[in-house]
Amino acid sequence: MTVATxxxxxxxxxxxxxxxxxxxxxxxxxxxxxxxxxxxSAPPKYGADTMxxxxxxxxxAFVSIAGDGTVTIVAHRAExxxxxxxxxxxxxxxxxxxxxxxxxxxxxEANEARYGNQNVDGSRSVRHFLLPxxxxxxxxxxxxxxxxxxxxxxxVGEVQAQLHAVLHRASGRRLGYxxxxxxxARQPVPQADALRLKTRADFRxxxxxxxxxxxxxxxxxxxxxYGMDMRLPGMVYAxxxxxxxxxxxLRRVNSAKALAVPGVIKVVEIPAFKGxxxxxxxxxxxxxxxxxxxxxxxxxxxxxxxxxGANAGYDxxxxxxxxxxxxxxxxxxxxxxxxxxxxxxxxxxxxxxxADYYVPHLAHASMEPPVATVRLQDGRAEVxxxxxxxxxxxxxxxxxxxxxxxxxxxxxxxxxxGFGRKSKPDFVDEATIVAQALPAGTPVKLVWTRDDDxxxxxxxxxSVERLEAVIDDQAQVRSWLHRSAAPTIASLFAEGxxxxxxxxxxxxxxxxPYRVPHVRVETAPVAAHARIGWFxxxxxxxxxxxxxxxxxxxxxxxxxxxxxxxLDLIGPARKIDPGTLADTWNYSESPxxxxxxxxxxxxxxxxACHGAGWGRALPKGHGLGLAFCYSFMSYTAAVIEVAVxxxxxxxxxxxxxxxxxxxxxxPERIRAQLEGGAIMGLGLALSSEITxxxxxxxxxxxxxxxxxxxxxxxxxxxxHLVNDDHDLPPGGVGEPPVPPVAPALxxxxxxxxxxxxxxxxxxxxxxxxx
Amino acid sequence: MTRLQVNGQAKDTHAPDDMxxxxxxxDDLGMTGTKFGCGMALCGACTVHVDGEPVRACVxxxxxxxxxxxxxxxxxxxxxxxxxxQRAWLENNVAQCGYCQAGQxxxxxxxxxxxxxxxxxxxxxAMSGNICRCGTYxxxxxxxxxxxxxxxxGGKQ
Numbered sequence: 001m002t003v004a005t006x007x008x009x010x011x012x013x014x015x016x017x018x019x020x021x022x023x024x025x026x027x028x029x030x031x032x033x034x035x036x037x038x039x040x041s042a043p044p045k046y047g048a049d050t051m052x053x054x055x056x057x058x059x060x061a062f063v064s065i066a067g068d069g070t071v072t073i074v075a076h077r078a079e080x081x082x083x084x085x086x087x088x089x090x091x092x093x094x095x096x097x098x099x100x101x102x103x104x105x106x107x108x109e110a111n112e113a114r115y116g117n118q119n120v121d122g123s124r125s126v127r128h129f130l131l132p133x134x135x136x137x138x139x140x141x142x143x144x145x146x147x148x149x150x151x152x153x154x155x156v157g158e159v160q161a162q163l164h165a166v167l168h169r170a171s172g173r174r175l176g177y178x179x180x181x182x183x184x185a186r187q188p189v190p191q192a193d194a195l196r197l198k199t200r201a202d203f204r205x206x207x208x209x210x211x212x213x214x215x216x217x218x219x220x221x222x223x224x225x226y227g228m229d230m231r232l233p234g235m236v237y238a239x240x241x242x243x244x245x246x247x248x249x250l251r252r253v254n255s256a257k258a259l260a261v262p263g264v265i266k267v268v269e270i271p272a273f274k275g276x277x278x279x280x281x282x283x284x285x286x287x288x289x290x291x292x293x294x295x296x297x298x299x300x301x302x303x304x305x306x307x308x309g310a311n312a313g314y315d316x317x318x319x320x321x322x323x324x325x326x327x328x329x330x331x332x333x334x335x336x337x338x339x340x341x342x343x344x345x346x347x348x349x350x351x352x353x354x355a356d357y358y359v360p361h362l363a364h365a366s367m368e369p370p371v372a373t374v375r376l377q378d379g380r381a382e383v384x385x386x387x388x389x390x391x392x393x394x395x396x397x398x399x400x401x402x403x404x405x406x407x408x409x410x411x412x413x414x415x416x417x418g419f420g421r422k423s424k425p426d427f428v429d430e431a432t433i434v435a436q437a438l439p440a441g442t443p444v445k446l447v448w449t450r451d452d453d454x455x456x457x458x459x460x461x462x463s464v465e466r467l468e469a470v471i472d473d474q475a476q477v478r479s480w481l482h483r484s485a486a487p488t489i490a491s492l493f494a495e496g497x498x499x500x501x502x503x504x505x506x507x508x509x510x511x512x513p514y515r516v517p518h519v520r521v522e523t524a525p526v527a528a529h530a531r532i533g534w535f536x537x538x539x540x541x542x543x544x545x546x547x548x549x550x551x552x553x554x555x556x557x558x559x560x561x562x563x564x565x566x567l568d569l570i571g572p573a574r575k576i577d578p579g580t581l582a583d584t585w586n587y588s589e590s591p592x593x594x595x596x597x598x599x600x601x602x603x604x605x606x607x608a609c610h611g612a613g614w615g616r617a618l619p620k621g622h623g624l625g626l627a628f629c630y631s632f633m634s635y636t637a638a639v640i641e642v643a644v645x646x647x648x649x650x651x652x653x654x655x656x657x658x659x660x661x662x663x664x665x666x667p668e669r670i671r672a673q674l675e676g677g678a679i680m681g682l683g684l685a686l687s688s689e690i691t692x693x694x695x696x697x698x699x700x701x702x703x704x705x706x707x708x709x710x711x712x713x714x715x716x717x718x719x720h721l722v723n724d725d726h727d728l729p730p731g732g733v734g735e736p737p738v739p740p741v742a743p744a745l746x747x748x749x750x751x752x753x754x755x756x757x758x759x760x761x762x763x764x765x766x767x768x769x770x
Numbered sequence: 771m772t773r774l775q776v777n778g779q780a781k782d783t784h785a786p787d788d789m790x791x792x793x794x795x796x797d798d799l800g801m802t803g804t805k806f807g808c809g810m811a812l813c814g815a816c817t818v819h820v821d822g823e824p825v826r827a828c829v830x831x832x833x834x835x836x837x838x839x840x841x842x843x844x845x846x847x848x849x850x851x852x853x854x855x856q857r858a859w860l861e862n863n864v865a866q867c868g869y870c871q872a873g874q875x876x877x878x879x880x881x882x883x884x885x886x887x888x889x890x891x892x893x894x895x896a897m898s899g900n901i902c903r904c905g906t907y908x909x910x911x912x913x914x915x916x917x918x919x920x921x922x923x924g925g926k927q
Contacts, residue, residue, distance in 0.1 A: 079867075080867055081866035081867030081868070081904045082866070083866070212860070212863060213863070213865060213868075215865075215868065216860055216863065216865055216868075217860060219865045219868030219871050219872075220856045220859045220860055220864075220865070220871060220872075220875060221803070221843065221844070221846070221847060221856065222801075222802075222803020222804070222842065222843030222844050222846075222872045223803065223844075224868055225802070226805075226869055228802075228805070228806060228869075229796075229802035231800055231802070237797065262786060263786075291785075291789075291793055291797040291798065292793050292796070292797055292806075293785075293789045293790060293793040293797070294789075296809075365903060366867070366869075366903055367805070367807050367813065367815055367867070367869040367870045367901065367902070367903045367904075368805070368807075368867075368869045369806075369807075414867070414868070414869075415867060416805070416867050416868070416869025416870075417867045417869060417903050417904060418867075419903075447806075449809055450807065450808040450809060450810070450812075450813075668863060672863065672866055672906075672909075673866075675905055675906070675908055675909070676866055676904045676905035676906065677905070678905065679902075679905025679907060679908075680903070680904075680905050683905075701808055701809075701810050701812055702808055702810075702812040702813050702901060703810070703812055707901060707903060708905070708907075709898045709899075709901060710893070710894050710897040710898045710900070710902075710907045710910070710911075711894040711895070711897075711898040713894075713905075713907035713908065714908075715890055715911075717908045
């Protein structure tokens with residue numbers, strides 16, 4: 001087991017980090033420069049070892065066996081739709097030779113000391129816990145085997161666990177897991193070097209398609225319990241009126257009419273945040289009532305005046321011009337190889353090619369809006385909520401109440417989607433503030449409405465990406481400049497932080513593997529005027545949209561087939577040390593374990609193109625588009641076929657999605673993520689956009705924040721799982737499907753019409769059929 | 771007091787007349803299978819049946835459904851088509867997070883009652899009021915086709 005200090009997370013919850021030099025990891029954990037310096041003298045840490053709580057692989061924490069043979073396995077990470085609550089216990093069950101139908105999965109409460117890291121973010125669950133969960137299962141199996149051998153007084157080497165029983169073949173004896181449970185519990189936990197992991201051929205569930213989601217039946221019957229569904233005796237309900245502008249404050253409120261609404265009990269002021277927003281509540285006024293509807297009616301009756309503060313002028317049209325200007329001025333160099341500026345200056349005009357690409361703010365819009373239930377009693381707190389990061393919620397509540405995290409029990413319910421939004425426990429903190437104002441022991445469920453969710457999200461950044469290339473008359477790219485102008489997630493934690501940081505630039509900007517002699521990647525120092533958060537696949541979205549569109553544009557300019565041009569640009573199969581690409585972040589993974597493998601990238605391109613029939617003759621008005629991406633240690637490619645009618649209506653005819661995520665642990669759920677990632681990616685490409693005017697988000701619900709609906713979903717969606725190499729460490733699956741989708745779509749639109757879309761969403765442009 | 775008929779059972783509520791059925795079901799009656807997603811009849815997560823017609827519970831005042839037959843996801847196991855649709859959802863591994871699926875199933879059940887053998891276009895028309903942010907539409911389509919086929923087989927027996 002490895003333990004990383006949780007200190008840093010607490011520090012920023014108290015807003016005390018502004019003076020330190022910051023590094024922000026993908027999940028927003030902030031480490032101080034001094035801590036990093038201390039770490040320099042020790043061997044560098046990678047992967048799960050960089051996460052609070054690290055990993056735990058003790059069967060005592062995860063497995064229990066009842067006398068009737070029921071095996072209970074703890075799911076320590078929250079379920080938000082990726083299937084992790086099924087997949088990780090399935091891995092344990094496989095290694096321990098448990099019969100899946102006799103396994104019960106229970107959800108862990110927040111306790112990273114006991115279970116290891118619980119932050120479901122960054123596509124890390126299988127990546128970091130495949131091996132620990134295998135070790136948990138193997139240890140449990142060996143303890144059962146040792147118990148049986150002792151019972152029979154035979155050498156342990158003569159017995160074998162098989163499907164919920166231990167067998168002694170020589171004598172034909174057999175003992176079920178239930179019969180062995182008590183004895184097995186008294187066996188010592190095997191030492192790490194004594195563990196015997198299964199070989200791949202012996203896997204019963206891993207890599208197979210037979211295990212369904214543990215909650216599947218309950219979901220279909222309306223019996224699954226999400227955070228929104230929490231009910232307790234005496235529970236009251238709250239909704240909050242928040243400042244419409246980030247950093248705004250309550251000037252005055254008249255609550256008389258709200259309190260006159262039947263069912264309304266109380267109004268509670270939520271203090272405005274101090275310093276950088278972090279995970280702090282935005283402030284405002286909570287209305288507490290006997291039911292959700294009355295709370296909503298009460299909120300509507302509040303008479304509030306706000307001080308809008310410094311971000312009152314935030315306007316998306318004006319800010320886009322700011323970004324465009326910043327993208328054309330020199331920025332901070334993040335990678336510099338050769339001399340791209342000189343190559344550009346010396347190239348003839350005919351060899352120069354430049355383009356700007358725009359991706360707007362996006363909202364997560366999980367179907368279940370944020371919600372938390374909190375009860376305070378006897379100096380302790382109990383929380384029931386649907387969060388990606390239960391420990392962050394625990395810390396936030398403890399900090400609010402000035403008690404120890406151990407005095408806060410966080411029960412993790414199913415998430416109705418998360419996509420990065422629910423890593424931030426601001427809504428749990430809000431519920432805690434309201435609970436403080438209620439009689440002790442009164443549970444309060446604090447509900448965000450859809451307009452709350454869209455108006456006060458931790459938004460995906462907004463970006464202008466400028467690319468400049470020199471391409472010679474042999475179709476060789478001589479020089480590549482990629483300059484990102486986008487507000488940074490670091491602005492959440494450090495007031496005034498400007499421009500993308502290393503961890504953002506290392507998501508498909510600096511870590512491009514193309515064979516180009518002169519490379520320069522820069523970020524422009526632009527300020528944030530909204531809460532910027534991580535949205536499924538994060539900075540890979542704008543970076544891949546720009547770079548993958550640009551490569552298609554270069555191929556067209558050179559008169560080359562896009563796929564062949566891209567493969568030539570990537571070059572032959574080779575493993576690249578990400579450090580040589582100036583990527584010293586590498587998603588916090590070891591550069592040795594996880595090099596950039598261009599062979600794997602090539603293979604997903606081939607798979608998607610093969611699936612789609614790349615190069616085939618297409619009907620008039622149809623086009624095929626390709627894009628690919630390396631993100632979260634996995635390789636993805638998308639090929640999309642569109643049909644554009646004479647009115648400019650884009651119809652997505654077919655999508656082919658390919659992934660190489662290393663070993664495929666739950667292939668059925670990997671396919672589900674590819675399908676869902678394709679559809680979410682099409683939604684953001686075609687129709688989704690959050691805009692600001694007067695500092696306020698202009699969208700309020702699904703009529704003006706449009707996500708993909710069934711009638712725009714492709715009728716053909718093929719998934720291609722590539723390689724399945726169990727000798728490789730696992731890659732992520734939840735996020736990687738998204739980034740290639742938007743550029744593949746726009747490349748397909750170009751192939752169909754000759755019209756290049758460089759600004760998302762597509763719906764804002766008029767597509768003319770070619 | 772308003773008397774409701776929910777899944778064949780009488781349920782009394784003291785909710786005010788203008789409270790949407792959604793909140794009566796969820797907060798008052800404790801039937802949380804019907805989900806809150808938007809509050810404006812834009813996402814379909816709250817879909818229930820009233821006298822056999824699909825209705826968005828989040829914008830339907832409770833006074834408008836007094837005495838009418840309300841069916842929710844909790845009652846679909848006892849519905850001939852509902853049970854087949856629920857099984858098809860299971861067999862196609864439709865759900866990801868699952869939050870919207872109660873509403874999807876309620877809309878699909880109504881579709882199959884009205885249109886026993888829906889085409890892809892008819893599925894798209896019927897289901898486009900129900901948003902799934904996880905993107906399970908291809909499997910929803912497959913599950914509806916499968917349920918339609920099974921119901922047709924059952925009808926011949």
